[in-house]
Amino acid sequence: MLELEAANTGKVLVIGHRGALGHAPENTMASFKRGFELGADLIELDVHMSRDGLLACMHDADVSRTTDGNGRIKDMTRADIGKLDAGVKFDARFRGEPVPFLDEVLAWAGNRVGLVIEIKGDPLPAPGIEDALVQRLRAHGMLDQAMVISFHHPAVRRVKELAPETATGILYACRLADTVGAARAARADSLRPSWAFWTADDVRTVHAAGLAASTWVANDEERFAYLAELGVDSIGTDYPDRLRAWLDRTGRGFK
Numbered sequence: 001m002l003e004l005e006a007a008n009t010g011k012v013l014v015i016g017h018r019g020a021l022g023h024a025p026e027n028t029m030a031s032f033k034r035g036f037e038l039g040a041d042l043i044e045l046d047v048h049m050s051r052d053g054l055l056a057c058m059h060d061a062d063v064s065r066t067t068d069g070n071g072r073i074k075d076m077t078r079a080d081i082g083k084l085d086a087g088v089k090f091d092a093r094f095r096g097e098p099v100p101f102l103d104e105v106l107a108w109a110g111n112r113v114g115l116v117i118e119i120k121g122d123p124l125p126a127p128g129i130e131d132a133l134v135q136r137l138r139a140h141g142m143l144d145q146a147m148v149i150s151f152h153h154p155a156v157r158r159v160k161e162l163a164p165e166t167a168t169g170i171l172y173a174c175r176l177a178d179t180v181g182a183a184r185a186a187r188a189d190s191l192r193p194s195w196a197f198w199t200a201d202d203v204r205t206v207h208a209a210g211l212a213a214s215t216w217v218a219n220d221e222e223r224f225a226y227l228a229e230l231g232v233d234s235i236g237t238d239y240p241d242r243l244r245a246w247l248d249r250t251g252r253g254f255k
Helices: 002-006 029-037 078-082 102-109 129-139 153-162 179-186 200-208 221-230 240-250
Strands: 013-016 042-049 055-057 114-119 146-150 167-172 190-193 212-215 234-237
Touching (some): 002 013, 002 114, 002 212, 029 042, 029 102, 042 129, 055 102, 055 129, 102 114, 114 153, 129 146, 129 153, 146 153, 153 167, 153 179, 167 179, 179 190, 200 212, 200 221, 221 234, 221 240, 234 240
Parallel strands (some): 013 042, 013 234, 042 114, 146 167, 167 190, 190 212, 212 234
Antiparallel strands (some): 042 055
């Protein structure tokens, strides 16, 4: 997986947060494609399980913030989700943009771009979501081209048990007393706190343990520079074009 290849090289990967959230409606094919066009090395997305066991791409458990519908993904079927407009609330130009299912994203990504897939919860991940995700990755030949991440660390550990070849990472929003210990407990390959919780010492410790250091969400050059100086390996951003331009100008990009 590209992020593990880039770890501790002094270079920084661009992760398109929910695709290119600053330019297109989040977690839609329009956003994923735009993120790739704007220079993202990896595309990040979120998944929830529907009532009929499918993996829908959406950040929130409830569809009302980002679509023209109401209700929770876990109570909806493919047919219900297929009726939602996930673009119109972002901008009328995206009217009619559907909520994608993971299979569609995997088919598009193929050998084009690696994915960082976050398992979401409502409030906990749906029973069996890890198994369903690994099955879809295996079906599309993407086990080694995707990283699975979550704030729910037992879900991360379960994915690694099911597919040791799939890279994983733990999300958190704090400073851990034992970063390496937390990763080992979840069998994770990377640590992924919110940007403000990294220190240079923590990054060095993580790298010394053979792990990757990532973060989210940075959208301006001051923050890009701060994080690159700390030594992080990848940065999630709503504006992949901004980070790509800064990396190209400073010679810090992996490409």
